[in-house]
Amino acid sequence: xxxxxxxxxxxxxxxxxxxxxxxxxxxxxxxxxxxxxxxxxxxxxxxxxxxxxxxxxxxxxxxxxxxxxxxxxxxxxxxxxxxxxxxxxxxxxxxxxxxxxxxxxxxxxxxxxxxxxxxxxxxxxxxxxxxxxxxxxxxxxxxxxxxxxxxxxxxxxxxxxxxxxxxxxxxxxxxxxxxxxxxxxxxxxxxxxxxxxxxxxxxxxxxxxxxxxxxxxxxxxxxxxxxxxxxxxxxxxxxxxxxxxxxxxxxxxxxxxxxxxxxxxxxxxxxxxxxxxxxxxxxxxxxxxxxxxxxxxxxxxxxxxxxxxxxxxxxxxxx
Amino acid sequence: xxxxxxxxxxxxxxxxxxxxxxxxxxxxxxxxxxxxxxxxxxxxxxxxxxxxxxxxxxxxxxxxxxxxxxxxxxxxxxxxxxxxxxxxxxxxxxxxxxxxxxxxxxxxxxxxxxxxxxxxxxxxxxxxxxxxxxxxxxxxxxxxxxxxxxxxxxxxxxxxxxxxxxxxxxxxxxxxxxxxxxxxxxxxxxxxxxxxxxxxxxxxxxxxxxxxxxxxxxxxxxxxxxxxxxxxxxxxxxxxxxxxxxxxxxxxxxxxxxxxxxxxxxxxxxxxxxxxxxxxxxxxxxxxxxxxxxxxxxxxxxxxxxxxxxxxxxx
Numbered sequence: 001x002x003x004x005x006x007x008x009x010x011x012x013x014x015x016x017x018x019x020x021x022x023x024x025x026x027x028x029x030x031x032x033x034x035x036x037x038x039x040x041x042x043x044x045x046x047x048x049x050x051x052x053x054x055x056x057x058x059x060x061x062x063x064x065x066x067x068x069x070x071x072x073x074x075x076x077x078x079x080x081x082x083x084x085x086x087x088x089x090x091x092x093x094x095x096x097x098x099x100x101x102x103x104x105x106x107x108x109x110x111x112x113x114x115x116x117x118x119x120x121x122x123x124x125x126x127x128x129x130x131x132x133x134x135x136x137x138x139x140x141x142x143x144x145x146x147x148x149x150x151x152x153x154x155x156x157x158x159x160x161x162x163x164x165x166x167x168x169x170x171x172x173x174x175x176x177x178x179x180x181x182x183x184x185x186x187x188x189x190x191x192x193x194x195x196x197x198x199x200x201x202x203x204x205x206x207x208x209x210x211x212x213x214x215x216x217x218x219x220x221x222x223x224x225x226x227x228x229x230x231x232x233x234x235x236x237x238x239x240x241x242x243x244x245x246x247x248x249x250x251x252x253x254x255x256x257x258x259x260x261x262x263x264x265x266x267x268x269x270x271x272x273x274x275x276x277x278x279x280x281x282x283x284x285x286x287x288x289x290x291x292x293x294x295x296x297x298x299x300x301x302x303x304x305x306x307x308x309x310x311x312x313x314x315x316x317x318x319x
Numbered sequence: 320x321x322x323x324x325x326x327x328x329x330x331x332x333x334x335x336x337x338x339x340x341x342x343x344x345x346x347x348x349x350x351x352x353x354x355x356x357x358x359x360x361x362x363x364x365x366x367x368x369x370x371x372x373x374x375x376x377x378x379x380x381x382x383x384x385x386x387x388x389x390x391x392x393x394x395x396x397x398x399x400x401x402x403x404x405x406x407x408x409x410x411x412x413x414x415x416x417x418x419x420x421x422x423x424x425x426x427x428x429x430x431x432x433x434x435x436x437x438x439x440x441x442x443x444x445x446x447x448x449x450x451x452x453x454x455x456x457x458x459x460x461x462x463x464x465x466x467x468x469x470x471x472x473x474x475x476x477x478x479x480x481x482x483x484x485x486x487x488x489x490x491x492x493x494x495x496x497x498x499x500x501x502x503x504x505x506x507x508x509x510x511x512x513x514x515x516x517x518x519x520x521x522x523x524x525x526x527x528x529x530x531x532x533x534x535x536x537x538x539x540x541x542x543x544x545x546x547x548x549x550x551x552x553x554x555x556x557x558x559x560x561x562x563x564x565x566x567x568x569x570x571x572x573x574x575x576x577x578x579x580x581x582x583x584x585x586x587x588x589x590x591x592x593x594x595x596x597x598x599x600x601x602x603x604x605x606x607x608x609x610x611x612x613x614x615x616x617x618x619x620x621x622x623x624x625x626x627x628x629x630x631x632x633x634x
Contacts, residue, residue: 028494052490052525060483060517067487070465070472071495072418075487090477091514095484099465099474 006169010108012144013165014039016151017076021047024155030065030077032058038078038108058083062091062105069101074155081107081123081164085130096160097133103160105130106151110140110164111251112279112296113201115289124279128256130162131229138229139182140164142203145174146226153182166201166251168289173204173224185232191221193317194245194307197236199225199258202249202277205293208300209249209307216308220247231261233269240270245317247275247307251298254278273317275310277303356574357581363406364573370440371401375602376629377436377449383622385453388461391612392430392506395537395597398571400437403502403533407580412442415469421499422488424473426481426515427506427535428462429614435459435468443470479512481505482532486518489530489590500584504533507545510554516561522590523562530590531583532563535570537599541613558592570595602629 020027021043031053035041044051054061058079065075077084084107085092096103107126114122130138139154139161141147147165154161173188180186188203189210198206203224213220221243223235240246246266248259259276266272277298284292293299297306311317374397382388404410408421425434432452439446444458451457458467462476473484485503492499509515522530536554538545545551558565566582568575576595583591599613600606603625617625 026495050494054517054521057517057521059480059514060486060521063480063483063514064487064490064518064521067473067484067489068491068494069487070422071488071491071497073491073494091480091483094477095474095480 007144009147009165062088066095076104080109085126112284118286119283189222192219195221195239198249212304378432381452389429391599393433428475438470478508479514483518519561539599570597
């Protein structure tokens, strides 16, 4: 499944939007001065009448998106994850989600994977914020193929959606024919000792962790949890029934994100030991994402090491 | 009965307006106000005055009944709402989802008692519903909920958002080739929020000439007078700087209100703003121009007094 090809999700996003522009006449793209970064300029050039650049005014973009949705259009508001979910948080919560309007929010630069721009531009709370909003659907694709396929579903979906992408090129994991469905996770590996539940850019790191653990005789399962809300409860409970240990992998604060969502479900339905990998409730810093991931224990090597330690310390986990 | 009444305030209405006008630049006034008033049917004016009184009576009554709510702003906007819903807007209460209807957004959502009273009087829902205002299970929430109340076009409450929502609707009309007009009523709180000016800037840039903002400029907020907290002066220049057409009126004079709506709906190159100098709590002497009545319900005694004054004014 894995190969060496790399592609940023936002590039696939821009390409798919252009295709969707031809297919869906009431699709409207909204930008806040970063159409070059989110690759929405393709759409803007092809469909200038259905593209509005709000300038650097994310709050106005979100509230206008709510207004646009009332006229039967499908607005997709595009910006970085920090600005979407924090600068324009109230507009999303009180006007898009509360009113349950058909607005799509596309955000790139989710997580510390942003790297060099530093913590002001690294969204590590956006999943927690959007997940806590009733009526919201939260989608976080793992590669360019998933971004494209899931975007098509997001546009077809009725109601508010938060679509989270990373900034950097990530390995292509999926075949073009891979089916995707909002709310239905994808099992990439079956495990015996533990199951990794990963989202976004952490799915490809999860694949590496599976390989590394296999070298030590530990068979890890892997689930791509591309929809964080509504989360695929059945898949999580099934994994917990199959393996005694669950590890969650997310490029997000471990508070309130995927790890929290999984813990919430399992503590009620099927208590299991859970290891949460992600940003350990700190602000990161500027730097090469690889260095930042290593520093915060989010790279494949650190994750593998901590999992093995945990299994060594807990005889009941050895299976 | 310890009710502080200053009747003089009502007599001062016109003088207050004149005094505020004097504050602004004379040249600007000439630019924004046409010299002569148009002729309006006296019966129309009389009928609108009566409706505005009903809106005020119902607003005060429903707030008293709920034991909470916002009388000050509901009373200051009543005349504007009467004009919009009973004279200006193309709407069909029997078909609130009619695609080509004009849109109205109450950005100052806390003043929704006035809007609910207006919608009920216009026939969007039975007037008996007003008694359920702010009660559990009611279609009339403490702040407007577009999914619960027929005729409410946009959820509102957090200030500064209505104009942006109106911008979205106006852009939607342009993209879908519709000719409906979008009216947004904002208040002083909205004008203090930065988001309003993001929307104003975009509307000016996009030349949204079917977007009309009415600014209920009562110069009063929860903590006191805007001039003492954060002054909004000069108002006209702010909108002119955002590339809007501006007109100032006294917001309790139907001749001026109707003039302004005729003016605002004329073909133009820019969005239009009507700055309506109003009196918070208008019509109830002890509430008039008194910030204490921004978000407080009258007790039984105060309600009786208020209703008596409003009824007197009608005669």
